[in-house]
Amino acid sequence: GAVVSQHPSWVICKSGTSVKIECRSLDFQATTMFWYRQFPKQSLMLMATSNEGSKATYEQGVEKDKFLINHASLTLSTLTVTSAHPEDSSFYICSARDMRGSGVETQYFGPGTRLLVL
Amino acid sequence: QKEVEQDPGPLSVPEGAIVSLNCTYSNSAFQYFMWYRQYSRKGPELLMYTYSSGNKEDGRFTAQVDKSSKYISLFIRDSQPSDSATYLCAMSARTNAGKSTFGDGTTLTVKP
Numbered sequence: 001g002a003v004v005s006q007h008p009s010w011v012i013c014k015s016g017t018s019v020k021i022e023c024r025s026l027d028f029q030a031t032t033m034f035w036y037r038q039f040p041k042q043s044l045m046l047m048a049t050s051n052e053g054s055k056a057t058y059e060q061g062v063e064k065d066k067f068l069i070n071h072a073s074l075t076l077s078t079l080t081v082t083s084a085h086p087e088d089s090s091f092y093i094c095s096a097r098d099m100r101g102s103g104v105e106t107q108y109f110g111p112g113t114r115l116l117v118l
Numbered sequence: 119q120k121e122v123e124q125d126p127g128p129l130s131v132p133e134g135a136i137v138s139l140n141c142t143y144s145n146s147a148f149q150y151f152m153w154y155r156q157y158s159r160k161g162p163e164l165l166m167y168t169y170s171s172g173n174k175e176d177g178r179f180t181a182q183v184d185k186s187s188k189y190i191s192l193f194i195r196d197s198q199p200s201d202s203a204t205y206l207c208a209m210s211a212r213t214n215a216g217k218s219t220f221g222d223g224t225t226l227t228v229k230p
């Protein structure tokens with residue numbers, strides 16, 4: 001099956017620092033990638049839709065200046081949490097849609113990145 | 119009120135049991151109904167999806183959708199310890215489901 005990787009898998013940082021998370025589609029190309037956050041025992045909340053070569057579309061309530069998204073190639077999207085604070089601690093998950101399809105069956109999730117801000 | 123409500127669990131069953139996982143929803147526009155399995159500290163994996171009402175079977179898994187009641191279910195037959203995970207239902211009005219709405223998940227433990 002299609003594989004999506006995320007790096008790092010976990011990160012601990014001090015309050016005020018910025019953290020970059022990478023999402024890569026390893027064996028397919030993705031014009032669209034999605035970024036979610038998930039709090040313990042809660043559902044995935046879509047933060048933004050990342051489109052290759054254009055600006056990301058953010059969901060209501062998500063600060064675009066705090067969560068910077070770059071989708072520079074068909075296999076890589078990055079999420080940068082700027083000036084991270086303890087309330088940003090969460091599990092961040094990306095997913096990538098294989099550009100050869102459009103249905104839910106062509107959307108693959110990464111393993112997630114656990115962020116802890118001290 | 120949330121658009122998607124999922125039975126919170128957790129569920130603990132003996133190996134071989136039949137498991138029923140359920141979600142209700144309020145948005146009549148939902149047409150696509152998905153079930154994901156998520157192991158601890160991992161991303162979700164699509165198990166099954168259905169369009170509109172009806173049943174769909176895949177091996178030990180059966181998904182049911184009742185749009186009139188706004189109720190979906192996932193049944194697992196002959197449950198195995200490897201089925202132990204969190205199961206998330208998700209729904210979308212369109213097939214390009216990046217904007218799917220997810221349930222909070224039900225954690226299942228199958229004991230040998």
